[in-house]
Amino acid sequence: MAEIKSYDLDGLAGLLDSIGEPRYRAKQVARWLYAHGATCYDEMTDLPAQLRDNLAAKAPLTTPTVKTRRVSALDGTRKYLFRFSDGEAVESVGLPTRDRLTVCFSTQVGCAMGCSFCATGIGGFVRNLTAGEMVDQVRLVGEDFGIRVTNAVAMGQGEPFANYDATLGAVRIMNSSDGLGIGARHLTVSTCGILNGVARLSNEPEQFTLAVSLHSAVQNTRDKLMPGVKGALLPELRNTLEAYATKTGRRPSLEYAMIAGVNDTESELQALMDFASGLLVHVNLIPVNTVAGVGLSRSGPARAREFVSRLATVGVEASIRTERGSDIEAACGQLKQRIEAE
Numbered sequence: 217m218a219e220i221k222s223y224d225l226d227g228l229a230g231l232l233d234s235i236g237e238p239r240y241r242a243k244q245v246a247r248w249l250y251a252h253g254a255t256c257y258d259e260m261t262d263l264p265a266q267l268r269d270n271l272a273a274k275a276p277l278t279t280p281t282v283k284t285r286r287v288s289a290l291d292g293t294r295k296y297l298f299r300f301s302d303g304e305a306v307e308s309v310g311l312p313t314r315d316r317l318t319v320c321f322s323t324q325v326g327c328a329m330g331c332s333f334c335a336t337g338i339g340g341f342v343r344n345l346t347a348g349e350m351v352d353q354v355r356l357v358g359e360d361f362g363i364r365v366t367n368a369v370a371m372g373q374g375e376p377f378a379n380y381d382a383t384l385g386a387v388r389i390m391n392s393s394d395g396l397g398i399g400a401r402h403l404t405v406s407t408c409g410i411l412n413g414v415a416r417l418s419n420e421p422e423q424f425t426l427a428v429s430l431h432s433a434v435q436n437t438r439d440k441l442m443p444g445v446k447g448a449l450l451p452e453l454r455n456t457l458e459a460y461a462t463k464t465g466r467r468p469s470l471e472y473a474m475i476a477g478v479n480d481t482e483s484e485l486q487a488l489m490d491f492a493s494g495l496l497v498h499v500n501l502i503p504v505n506t507v508a509g510v511g512l513s514r515s516g517p518a519r520a521r522e523f524v525s526r527l528a529t530v531g532v533e534a535s536i537r538t539e540r541g542s543d544i545e546a547a548c549g550q551l552k553q554r555i556e557a558e
């Protein structure tokens with residue numbers, strides 16, 4: 217018996233249809249689940265009682281609980297550990313700025329890609345999240361802040377394109393006026409470079425934003441850092457990004473976590489300049505965040521600035537991502553699925 221939140225919008229319509237209900241009921245149910253955050257069918261007062269009972273018997277409705285919540289003293293970033301009905305848990309992060317609230321959500325419990333610098337990768341893969349489990353993270357963070365979520369990024373735990381359908385289902389609900397009403401361009405999916413996922417996204421009708429984690433434009437270095445995408449060679453990745461730009465006209469960002477002595481050397485910079493020049497991309501440089509048990513140190517700020525100015529010489533725009541929530545281990549790559557000591 218599938219939980220109601222495992223259905224995307226089309227799936228909800230199909231479910232309602234299969235029990236002889238008109239399709240508009242699906243919009244009503246979606247609104248109750250995501251726009252209003254109903255925690256049981258009885259709250260859905262404009263549905264006939266018989267339908268509510270029928271749905272309760274067919275598709276259980278559960279809501280994640282907040283196991284832990286930490287607030288950064290530095291910048292107001294909040295990190296949450298959400299626990300789902302089966303006991304599995306993921307972390308999500310709320311990043312407030314003056315006029316925005318961005319939520320970084322997880323797409324899987326753990327991750328199978330095994331990137332050497334990432335706490336999630338080190339923990340291994342547990343299971344995929346459903347569309348509703350992703351939307352609930354964003355919704356509940358917004359509720360906790362008491363303000364509207366303006367942006368959401370699939371940059372928490374997990375590889376979104378290893379769970380493509382549920383992730384797309386989730387961003388569609390986030391985008392929908394029956395869901396969270398977040399603009400498509402303000403919804404970003406970040407991939408370690410699963411090429412058929414990039415190609416599929418370019419064919420979706422919505423203007424969702426793409427981020428690709430590059431981390432090195434030298435094949436050997438990238439294979440060591442990101443063993444899960446060894447098979448996707450850099451020239452193919454570059455071709456895929458070119459095709460994406462031609463198809464969509466949109467500019468993806470290339471994520472690059474700078475690791476001292478590993479991917480910040482002169483030859484690495486040169487390779488990055490060669491890779492990115494002529495591509496419609498924006499390079500995001502992130503001084504690598506520390507992960508317990510991983511002996512990687514971050515590049516200094518001067519080196520990051522050097523990357524920005526050298527990339528500019530070949531017409532590539534780059535910026536240095538400001539670190540958020542580092543005092544509560546909420547920064548990129550620091551999210552773990554294990555429940556911390558409570």
Ligand code: SAH
Binds near residue numbers: 334373375376407428
């Ligand atoms: N699996 C997807 C999305 C989740 S990871 C991906 O890899 O793109 C979100 C971002 O955090 C990615 O760009 C990832 O490479 C980056 N990241 C992981 N570990 C990091 C670390 N220790 N320091 C800085 N960024 C890191």
Ligand code: SF4
Binds near residue numbers: 429
């Ligand atoms: Fe998975 Fe992304 Fe972490 Fe790599 S960086 S292990 S793909 S979550």
